[in-house]
Amino acid sequence: MNKPTLYTCLSPALLNLYDVKDCIVVVIDVLRATSTIATVLCNGAKSIIPVDSVEKCMRLGRDMECITAGERDGQVAEGLQYGNSSFEYPREFIEGKILVLTTTNGTKLLHMALTKGATEIVTGAFLNLSAVCDHLIAKKKNVILACAGWKDKVNIEDTLFAGAVMNRVKDRFDINCDASHIAHCLYGNAENDLYEFMKNNDASHYHRLTNFGLEKDIRHCLTEDLANVLPYYVEERLVI
């Protein structure tokens, strides 16, 4: 029997090279959109509405009376209430609520995938690595691991996550994709200590967030299965 295919797309600017229809698209923005999404839903939020602009985020927040959150260039965007850190969303705050979220890379990529005709979108981060891998193995459908990167540039952490998924699921898929093998090789070098790997390899996002005092966020976002749920997109929302 033919195995389903798996491709890794290292940048949103390359997404048009892949056929996103009839497959599961895993949107990956480890630092920090898809980590925050896993945390918020794991902590009991009703849903997350990902939007691609700060203006839309503010408008929806007003109209629907829900929490607005997001960042631009790694900091809370002006006009929004909250940022893009898991630590802002403990259960006692977020349970039962709806969050409208916009981020520099992750939510943009999700909308790009929708525009290109994706019908099945889930979000992945180390915080929910097992949930994502279990889902991909169970569904037996073609998969695209779509890395958000940073403003269309390839980044280390999203590539590492693609590599972590490869590491767990590669035997179940037909993988004719150099980017997937590159990601897997990178992960093999990093898996013993992802944080040290990021630091030692001068990851640009490591510097960006460390400069904002967010080292704790990085360590958190590189930890496996702390918010092990499967966010999926349905009716303009992410739910679990």
Next chain:
Amino acid sequence: MNKPTLYTCLSPALLNLYDVKDCIVVVIDVLRATSTIATVLCNGAKSIIPVDSVEKCMRLGRDMECITAGERDGQVAEGLQYGNSSFEYPREFIEGKILVLTTTNGTKLLHMALTKGATEIVTGAFLNLSAVCDHLIAKKKNVILACAGWKDKVNIEDTLFAGAVMNRVKDRFDINCDASHIAHCLYGNAENDLYEFMKNNDASHYHRLTNFGLEKDIRHCLTEDLANVLPYYVEERLVI
């Protein structure tokens, strides 16, 4: 003193993210355009005229009475005399001649860089690794390592070459570029046996060329400094 910058662009489709002006752009298409270019010039050809279409290649070949060569999808393009293999161009054949060359990825990328305003273009492959690295170190200018990939997809061998350059020159440059660090890490895993690494990691081009019986070409193109010259682009030609 500030060091010059070095960036790695893993796909032609990402080239617009980088400012190609006022820097040295290294066009990389290991299998096989830039390997063939190094070989042909090392073996005494007067110059190579890279063109971006088979039609233009045929027209120039007729008008200028020079040799036409090139491939599409890894095989000699219809209407052209020769292909894209170093072994087709021994000194006794190519010395003193002019070659017009068009390939699926490498020559297209070169023209893309020109269109975007690049003023200083050299070509790199393992066959001329030392010549490229020595040049980059000597010039002390900003550098973009531009990988041709395969039809805009990231590939292993061009990424490996970027990593090999990183390995030799990284201390001389300011490198705030995750793609460069990814390439360097990949090369660290592969350097003991590039061919085995390509094979073990299911490199798509390994399969494509092996299916055409071109294993010998792959081994040749992964060997360091067999044609250690520096091809650079001037007045619509590549010369050394």
